[in-house]
Structures are given as structure tokens and as C-alpha cells.
Amino acid sequence: MAKKIKQIAIYGKGGIGKSTTTSNITAALSTMGYKVMQFGCDPKSDSTNTLRDGTYIPTVLDTLREKNKVNAHDVIFEGFNGTYCVEAGGPAPGVGCAGRGIITAVQLFKEQRIFEELDLDVVIYDVLGDVVCGGFAVPIREGIAEHVFTVSSSDFMAVYAANNLFKGIQKYSNSGGALLGGVIANSINQPYSKEIIDDFVTRTNTQVMEYVPRSVTVTQSELQGKTTIEAAPESEQAKIYKRLAAKIADHTDSKVPSPLSVDELKQWASKWGDYLLALETGQITSSATGI
Template sequence: MTLSSQDAQAASAKETQIIAIYGKGGIGKSFTLANLSYTLAQQGKKVLLIGCDPKSDTTSLLFGGRACPTIIETSARKKLAGEEVTISDVCFKRDGVFAMELGGPEVGRGCGGRGIIHGFELLEKLGFNEWGFDYVLLDFLGDVVCGGFGLPISRDMCQKVIVVGSNDLQSLYVVNNVCSAVEYFRKLGGNVGVAGMVINKDDGTGEAQTFAAQVGIPVLATIPANEEIRRKSASYQIVSGADSAWAPLFNQLAENVTTAPPMHPTALSQDALLGLFAGDAVGRDVVLEPATLEDMCGQTVTKKPSLEVIYDDA
């Protein structure tokens, strides 16, 4: 799918492009976004990367495994000390990329979505709307459906969304859900669209390509299932540097992200999504067999007469 120059100009009409990236946990969205932000900065763009995933994968990868203080934990610590949070407390730099992490609670100790909302409220107090960046890139977990993680879509906090998926049902299920959310909020008057899809860990089987074509979004980049990429990513190394063999791929991704307009996707039904895969891969031949009360109790159940009183119509 090609992008016209008119579409490209419309996508770049705002001075700052705010782009949210969504994907299933572990699919490589943080890897994609860390390398994309690094590439854009190397091209002379002013880039702010905001990690909105409680695992803090994005900034950890950008900073070579170093965890930076999160906005949520810093805010709580400063509040106890009676101090104000400053930019220097929560924002850090590497090779032209500015980055911060919203953070989130430990398991069972709070709502991650609420933490996202609190984090953005604090960013607004720090002057988020007045910052002068070419790009603000937001890393969101796509397989969490509570309102906080859908904030960029539901509140028009970004112009466009990028989805990351692969040739497997679970990641495409998440991508389809994100497309469905965009579709839903556009019907309510929202303006966010899907700029396209990054296919990560591509094994050449083609399901993700077919999915993108059916929902009506372009493929912005295809990153192969490659052992070198896997090893470098696992050891928190950026693979998109100028001297890397993967630099051309990420340069092209950066160009596509910059020019891609926000599209209006048409999410697939569950049956249509399953139809992308061979039957033996997803178990479509399975028949739903209704359970009985005897199954539940593990013994024969005697049906007892009802004591309900039924009155004849007058």
C-alpha cells in the first residue's frame, strides 16, 4: 500500500508527531520503539520516548540495561519528602534521545492503568504540552484492556498508532483488538488512526501480511526472525546504529513512520482472524460439547419438582 504526498503532508500537519505503539507483551514493541527512536535521533530529529509498560523494557534497552527511575516511584518518594518532581528527576538522555518511564505497581499492589493516568497527569504539570519535540513515542502494552492503557486512543492524545505483531494468532489477536478500539472511538468522534504495522520475528509464513491487507493498514517494516537480533536485544544492545547491518531497515521504518497517515482500520471478526491460519494450527475442527449437571456433580442427579407457585392469568 503506497502513501500519497497529500496523505503524508496531512499526517505531518502538526509540529509534533505523537505516536503510540501497541503490541502483545514479548512481541518486540519495546525493541522496535527503542531502535526507532535511536534512528530518528541520529537523523537529527528531537525525540522523546515515554515507556508506558510496567516492565520498563523500552528505556532499559535504550540505556543498555540500566533502569531509570520511574515517574510513579519518583512522584511517591518526592511527595513523602514534601518536594516537587522536576524534569531532571525523571527524564534522561542518550545520543539525542530523551526518555522517561511512567512505571507501574508490582503484582497485586495496584492498577497499572491508573498508574498510567497518574503519570500523564504529572507530565502535564511538568509542561508536557509545551515541550518542543519532533516526535513523542509512547510504548503501550496492547494485551491489557483497561482504560489507562487505551488513553492515547480514547482521549486523542496521539495522532496515530503503530501496531507490532507477528505470524501468530495471539499477537494478531492483540493487534486486531487495538484496531477495533481505534474503530470504536472514531465512531464516537475520535481522530486517532492506525499508521501501520511492524511485523517482527517474521518467519515468512505470511499471516501478518494477510492480516494487514484485510484490515486496511500498510506494513511499515518487516523485521526477520534473526539470531543476531535476538541476542543483541536480549543483551540490551541497540541494533539500528549507523554502522549496523540493520540500519537501512530502521531508516526505512523511520521514513515510513514519518509519512504514514492515520488510517481507518476495519477489525476482523474472531472467525475471520482464525481464518488466517491453517485449521490444524488453531483447532477449528473442535466441536463445543455442552456440559450437563451430571458432569458437574460427578453423579446422577435426581430432578426435583419446582416449588414455584404459578398463578393463572386473571
């Protein structure tokens, strides 16, 4: 019997640090002995750059535009520590569906049974999470990924995108769609940031997988075109990414989240806004309760 390949999808709004987080998870898993493929699903096609010294790779869609038929091996490139890197790609700017690259790439790899051939342990789909498009929902809708994680800071638009993702997971959960593993809390450098995320996950029936602070080590590493795992393996930030990767590797119990309605989310955000204003103006000085 063929082994079960762990397929996960990591979503998050643009600019939230999703690809940075995903690449460090991929790199960390590889150092733990797992055979990992990172599948970039953003039309910008830069998901895997820091696994390959900052270089771009030809995308599935670009290659298909040049050839009528593509061997999947032509669009798989080696990254840090033997990882496999793929970029689905997108259409020319202003033309076509941005999610088509995901649909096309997934079909190609399924037809050619690439995951089985490479004997992979983990496949990680790095997916843009703030675009309402059927293509971007493919890893969830079609049950390609079994577990979904979302990267979110405590900023409202990041939480809003996460809540929308929860709605998508809930919608497809009855037809074999992927379920939610939890939230990766990113850029958590202030106590109130942790409180906001903790409150959000409690209200939506999920969990925080790890709290990841904003760190200059990440910036320094990316300026070298590398993940923190490669460039600064003994740093505190690398230890956090390794801890997160281990939790994801061990994770088995995903579930259907309970997203907030638009009105509930607005009310929730308004209460936190009032609290932060009171904290800023000195009206309160301690952690809020009962928000």
C-alpha cells in the first residue's frame, strides 16, 4: 500500500508573510528528514524564491504557453536541502483567471502521479487568501489538501481574510473539502496582538498553531535570498519556525471553523478598537477582559 502523503494548504492575505512562513516551514521540515514539495499558487510566482537563493523558476502556465504538452519534471526545481519547488503561475497581467494556474498545475501533477513517483511526505500549497476566485479555492474545494492553515496578524484586514477563508472551508466541508488546522499568528510583538488573535480563534472555534514575532533576522535572511532556517539556523526565529513545522507535521485533527458573520465581525472589531484607544490614551493599563 502506498504511503499517505500529507497535503496541506497555507492561506493568508497578500503581504501578511504567508510565503515567508511557508518557505520556512518547508525548509524546517526538510531538516527533520521529510521529503517536501512547496507548490506556489500565487500569480506573482515568488513563493519558492527563498528556497532557491532568491531566484525565480519557470511556472507551469508559462511552460504550457511555450509547449503543447509538459512533463511535470520540467517544472519541478530543487530547492534548499533537497526540497522540491513548483510555481503554478498565472495569466498575463489583465488577462484571464488568476486561479487557472492552480487548476492546471494540479491536474497535470495528478495525471502524471508525480507525488507518488517522488515518494513525497508532505506537499504544501502556498495560496493567496484575499482573492475571491474559484481557482484559489481548489485546494479546499476539491479536497486536494487535507489540512488548511491560515497566516494572520492581529490587523483587521488579515483577520477579515482569515474569516472569509473559514466561510469557504465551512461551505465545502460537507462535500469532502479540506478542514481547518488552525491559525499561524504572525507579527505578534505586542501583548494586545496576542490577545486579539486569541479572542478571534476562540470565537471561531479554532486554535493558534504558533505565535511568530516580526524579526529582523527574517529580513536579513530574505535579503540574502534565503529562509531563516538556512541563513540563521541557530537563531531564535529559526527555533520558532522549527517548532511550528513540527506541530504541523504531527497535526491530524482538523475541523470545521465557525466564522463570524459580517455584523459580528464588525462589532468584534469595534470593541477591540475601543479597547486599543483606551490603552493608547492611558484610560486602561492592563489586559482587557470581557471584550
